[in-house]
Amino acid sequence: MNFDSDIPQVHQRKAGPDQFDSNAQAGWEEISEHREKVQLNPIWGMLRRPTETLNTIYRLDYPIIWPLLLIVVAGISFSLNQFIAGMDPSVGALVMTTLFGALAAMILAAINCASITWIGRLLGGTGSFKRVLVAWGWSSAPSFLILIIWGIRFSIVGPGFFDGGSIPDTEQSLGLRSLVYLTILSAILMVWQMILTVKAISIAHQMRKLKALFACIVLPALAGIIVGVIA
Known part of the structure; x- marks a missing residue:
């Protein structure tokens, strides 16, 4: 008896050279992308080469948690600058200022990015809300340095910072x-952050910087003036 005819035959297609090549290429691209993400250093890159860095961030689909954290840092650094400029110098006020700055920054970022997305599209831009949010967050990279500067300013004043004390007399001049x-360095970084914001929005919307400036500053300012007059 011939039992071979009763056994089902399973025909498996062998992987050819092309399939092995495509798998190897996909694996190599994934490794290269991961290595590029690790080596990117986007904060430093945004300070030196913003256009190249932001385009790379978009291409690699960099995790959005980092620009969101930079937005929080920007809010905190701004609030702390107001704090050190003359508000109630106490630990409690410092904590409340930090929390308020972080929360306000996230709310304002959402509102600003939504308006910039809408205005940018009216001006011929193509950016989505997420793309604009990523641009807005990474353009806040100078805030990281501003926060460090705030810490240095705090260390110069010393413990008297929380009781309204002044710099010790022996070190007052220095x-x-x-x-x-x-303070001058912080001001320069703030101006650079404004420039970065316009540049980043122009990249997000793929439009001219003049239109990005109009979307970021001019139209929102006009809207604020109109609302203020009506109110």
Whole structure:
């Protein structure tokens, strides 16, 4: 008896050279992408080469948690600058200022990015809300350095910071000069952050920087003036 005819035959297609090549190529691309994400250093890149860095961030689909954290840092650094400028110098006020700055930054970022997305599309832009949000967050990279500068300013004043004390007399001249230089550096970084924001929005919407400036500053300012007059 021939039992071979009763056994079902399973025909498996052998993987050819093309399939092995495509799998190897896909694996290599994944490894290269991961290595590029690790080596990108987007904060430093946004300070030096914003256009190239932001385009790479979009291409690699960099995790959105990082620009969101930068938005929080921007809110905290802004609030702390107001805090050190003359608000109630106490630990409790410091904590409340930090929390308020973080929360306000997230709310304002959502509102601003929604309006910039809408205005940008009216001006011929193509960016989505997520793309604009990523641009807005990464353009806040200078805030990371501003927050570090705030810490240095705090260390110069010392423990007297929380009771309204001044810089110790023995170090007053050097301390005051350092505070002035650090304040100037913070101001420069703030201006650079504004420039970065316009540049990043122009990349997100793929439109000219003048239109991005109009979307970021001019139209929202006009809307605020109109609302203020009506109110």
